[in-house]
Amino acid sequence: MPVGATSGTADAMNRHILVMGAGAWGSALALHMHRTGARVQVWARNPASRLPSGAMPRLPDWPLPADVTVSDTIPAKPDLILVVVPVQHLASVLPLLPQGVPAILCCKGVERASQTFPLDVMARVRPECPGAVLSGPNFAHEIAAGLPAAAVVAAPRMEQALTWAAAVSSPTFRLYASDDCTGVQLGGAAKNVIAIAAGTAMGAGLGENARAALITRGLAETGRLAAALGGQPATLAGLAGMGDLVLTCTGVASRNYQMGLALGRGAGAEDAAAALPGVAEGVTTASALLGLARAHGVAVPIIETVSDFLAKTLTLEEARSRLLDRPLKAE
Ligand SMILES: NC(=O)C1=CN([C@@H]2O[C@H](COP(=O)(O)OP(=O)(O)OC[C@H]3O[C@@H](n4cnc5c(N)ncnc54)[C@H](O)[C@@H]3O)[C@@H](O)[C@H]2O)C=CC1
Numbered sequence: 001m002p003v004g005a006t007s008g009t010a011d012a013m014n015r016h017i018l019v020m021g022a023g024a025w026g027s028a029l030a031l032h033m034h035r036t037g038a039r040v041q042v043w044a045r046n047p048a049s050r051l052p053s054g055a056m057p058r059l060p061d062w063p064l065p066a067d068v069t070v071s072d073t074i075p076a077k078p079d080l081i082l083v084v085v086p087v088q089h090l091a092s093v094l095p096l097l098p099q100g101v102p103a104i105l106c107c108k109g110v111e112r113a114s115q116t117f118p119l120d121v122m123a124r125v126r127p128e129c130p131g132a133v134l135s136g137p138n139f140a141h142e143i144a145a146g147l148p149a150a151a152v153v154a155a156p157r158m159e160q161a162l163t164w165a166a167a168v169s170s171p172t173f174r175l176y177a178s179d180d181c182t183g184v185q186l187g188g189a190a191k192n193v194i195a196i197a198a199g200t201a202m203g204a205g206l207g208e209n210a211r212a213a214l215i216t217r218g219l220a221e222t223g224r225l226a227a228a229l230g231g232q233p234a235t236l237a238g239l240a241g242m243g244d245l246v247l248t249c250t251g252v253a254s255r256n257y258q259m260g261l262a263l264g265r266g267a268g269a270e271d272a273a274a275a276l277p278g279v280a281e282g283v284t285t286a287s288a289l290l291g292l293a294r295a296h297g298v299a300v301p302i303i304e305t306v307s308d309f310l311a312k313t314l315t316l317e318e319a320r321s322r323l324l325d326r327p328l329k330a331e
């Protein structure tokens with residue numbers, strides 16, 4: 001079956017998609033792919049542990065159709081795999097990938113131990129596997145509800161990106177293609193850190209003006225970092241950059257924004273993380289991105305402040321002053 005078959009065609013109806021990861025985003029993508037007519041199977045690390053005894057698998061907030069199987073088995077030869085586990089666990093899941101099947105990595109962040117992006121982790125762990133990333137402004141519950149949305153699929157070659165974007169697209173979920181893997185992955189990683197800053201500002205009562213400044217200056221420092229890492233700053237003006245940054249810094253459903261809100265209201269980092277409905281990738285990505293920026297000599301004051309604040313080397317008041325007391329300069 002061609003991987004890029006357009007949804008609704010006979011080829012799309014026959015595709016076999018494996019979704020690895022049964023959290024909010026994995027189950028939303030499984031539902032989305034099922035709607036395109038594909039045969040969908042979900043791999044979960046330990047599906048039984050999620051179930052009350054004897055019950056059918058129950059995934060976050062929305063049911064999956066009965067013909068979407070959830071298990072801990074990996075089929076030998078699906079047509080396409082979507083990998084949807086948190087970035088810090090990616091390296092432990094990738095060895096399970098069947099040989100030679102293209103995989104789209106749908107996580108957003110930087111692996112802390114290596115300070116690298118998901119596609120770099122894939123190149124390290126499974127160099128023979130063809131890979132791409134999917135990123136953009138997409139709250140899982142809205143994709144699960146079939147509401148309209150758009151995102152980007154990035155792969156090293158544009159022709160691959162176009163094929164895999166077509167493989168995931170539907171009339172309600174529009175996938176654009178890009179060959180700027182660095183820019184797309186950086187956008188998805190940095191927006192989570194900046195959303196923690198935005199949430200913190202709102203939680204501390206610093207106001208909407210402060211949040212707008214954080215979003216705008218956060219985009220500026222992400223663009224500088226993109227250029228230093230070999231990405232295209234223009235990518236940061238797109239869906240995986242500004243699009244996702246705006247959604248995550250203003251959408252109350254964001255776990256990263258909620259994490260910030262709780263911190264701004266005075267909660268400790270551990271309590272704030274424990275109260276979230278799922279992973280807030282920005283917490284582990286903040287220090288990893290800071291390390292990457294320092295290694296390339298790029299100033300990232302907002303990311304640095306979030307990283308230090310999470311590491312408790314800075315109080316909230318000190319974090320606020322550090323950002324406001326920076327020397328004045330041209331925008
Ligand atoms: N929730 C959302 O709206 C969106 C999330 N994402 C990204 O998708 C990724 C996953 O996020 P969610 O599904 O929302 O998180 P989640 O917290 O809802 O679920 C994470 C899933 O990963 C599984 N998991 C954790 N450690 C594992 C391991 N070692 N091996 C196998 N599975 C493991 C958990 O059991 C859980 O099912 C993150 O990188 C997130 O930034 C991207 C777009 C939207």
Ligand SMILES: O=C(CO)COP(=O)(O)O
Nearest residue numbers: 136137138139254255256
């Ligand atoms: O990536 C997301 C939206 O695009 C989800 O954001 P959170 O992980 O902050 O909930």
